[in-house]
Amino acid sequence: MKCFVLLQKRRTLQRKALKSCFVLFGISVWIYVTAFVLKGTSLKEHRRLKSDRINTQNLEHTEPNSAFYAAENLTVNRGSNSEKESTVLLKAWPTLDFREIHNMKLSFDSRQYPLTVNFQELVRAVLSGKAVKNKIINTHPFRYEHTANNTCTGKQLQLVVLVKSKPSNFKMRSAIRTTWGNLTNQDSAIVFLLGHEDNFISNIEVEAAIHRDIVQEDFVDSLKSRTLKMVMAFNWVYKFCSNAKFILLVEDDTFISLGNIKRYIKRTSVKRGLLAGYLTRNASPYRDEGSKWFVSLEEYPFEKYPPYLDEFFILMSQDVARSLSIAIPYVKPLPLDNIFLGIVAAKLNIKPRGCPGLVRDLHKSPSLVNSNINFKSVLGYYSISSPESLKVTWDLYKDCQKNIF
Structure with missing residues (x-):
């Protein structure tokens, strides 16, 4: 009889232990699923913020499509009213993937050459007295x-x-x-x-x-x-x-x-x-x-x-x-x-x-006389081989002008 009672107690303890294992397993699954959902949400938010940053920076290598040229895409910095009126930040578009260009045959598209902003809007903004907030990528720090x-x-x-x-x-x-x-x-x-x-x-x-x-x-x-x-x-x-x-x-x-x-x-x-x-x-x-x-x-x-x-x-x-x-x-x-x-x-x-009237002669003949110049219609002749050749050409030009007028 005593052995039977001990056996029953042992079985009761085993059932309680098994039940505790199932509870702990359920809690673990819940924690894992919750963490996965939160991670997915965070990843989406991270991608959205990254996309926003791309659209507000101009270190990119493309330019907007035709829809970008709408006036509503001219973004004014937030701040005081005076700041809104005096500064502009032009939207930029995603870059070309330069890792892939070796495998591409790209036709020229001005919208895909950095910077990727609306340049007509940029010029209008500057001429109206606004300061452009976009980053300059072609500096000229010379005096x-x-x-x-x-x-x-x-x-x-x-x-x-x-x-x-x-x-x-x-x-x-x-x-x-x-x-x-x-x-x-x-x-x-x-x-x-x-x-x-x-x-x-x-x-x-x-x-x-x-x-x-x-x-x-x-x-x-x-x-x-x-x-x-x-x-x-x-x-x-x-x-x-x-x-x-x-x-x-x-x-x-x-x-x-x-x-x-x-x-x-x-x-x-x-x-x-x-x-x-x-x-x-x-x-x-x-x-x-x-x-x-x-x-x-x-x-x-x-x-x-x-x-x-x-x-x-x-x-x-x-x-x-x-x-x-x-x-x-x-x-x-x-x-x-x-x-x-x-x-x-x-x-x-x-x-x-x-x-019209432009002559491009790349041979730079040593002759002082540039015989293929039509002085009546020429606007520019390139290239003159020497200062002496320029002086002779000028004398010929003056003689031609006398005959014309």
């Missing part, structure tokens, strides 16, 4: 060494000519000043754009003091700094020469006819939106690392460049120059200045046009 800041002051300028030159090209600048750059009309002005070279500091100081037509910053003047020189040009026009109706950007080995250029401007009757020159379409990037024009897929992932103007002659109206100057800090830089300008223009929906 002026010479500004030629009185070149345009107090003048009614139809045209200002900006000549890109190397510090060492003293003779070519001198030849320009005595030929096509010897300006007698008060409606035109000329300056020379230089980077820095240590070997010519004192020479440039003297030249700038005598002629007062040197614009120079302290970046090193080289083939890789061509885009920096172009950015300097637009910044200078924006700051010191906003009264010029038209801007012409040329190389120092280009012969130009200012008379024919002014007649072309008058003939086109274009006051705004003009961006004209020697137009190139459907050009492909050089992927050969041995080429001086090499551009990697990481720098530029597309198969073709947008339409662009060759750097020896770029004519634009003041509004275009102003828009380009505003947009450039927000566009990923490229060392090829003319192609970079084409990209910025595409993002602003500015269409470059071909300009």
Whole structure:
């Protein structure tokens, strides 16, 4: 009897232990399921916050689709009323996946080149006096060494000519000043754009003091700094020469006819939106690392460049120059200045046009006479082989003008 009682107690204890195990198992399952649900919710929230951050940053590599250009997508920072009125933060869109570009054949799309914001809205915001909160990705932290800041002051300028030159090209600048750059009309002005070279500091100081037509910053003047020189040009026009109706950007080995250029401007009757020159379409990037024009897929992932103007002659109206100057800090830089300008223009929906009367001769014949120039219609001839060739070409041009008029 005593054994039977002990056996019953033992069975009762076993049932209680088994019941406790089931309860503990149920509690564990409940805790696991609850944790899984909470983790899923947290993950969704994390992804949503990440997406929001992407949409408010502009370190991305695409630009908005057409729907983005609606006015309601211009986001104003929250804060006081005065802050709302004085600042803007433009929405950005997700980046291209640069890990995949080696497997893609991408057609150029200005909306997929950084930054990914509405550039027309950006320009309107800046011109209306608002401060843009989006991060600048194309900084230009250089200081002026010479500004030629009185070149345009107090003048009614139809045209200002900006000549890109190397510090060492003293003779070519001198030849320009005595030929096509010897300006007698008060409606035109000329300056020379230089980077820095240590070997010519004192020479440039003297030249700038005598002629007062040197614009120079302290970046090193080289083939890789061509885009920096172009950015300097637009910044200078924006700051010191906003009264010029038209801007012409040329190389120092280009012969130009200012008379024919002014007649072309008058003939086109274009006051705004003009961006004209020697137009190139459907050009492909050089992927050969041995080429001086090499551009990697990481720098530029597309198969073709947008339409662009060759750097020896770029004519634009003041509004275009102003828009380009505003947009450039927000566009990923490229060392090829003319192609970079084409990209910025595409993002602003500015269409470059071909300009008649431009001759592009890359052979640089040693002959002093450039026989294939039609002086009656030429706007620009590239390239002049030497200062002596420029002077002979100028004399031929003057003789032709006498016969015409």
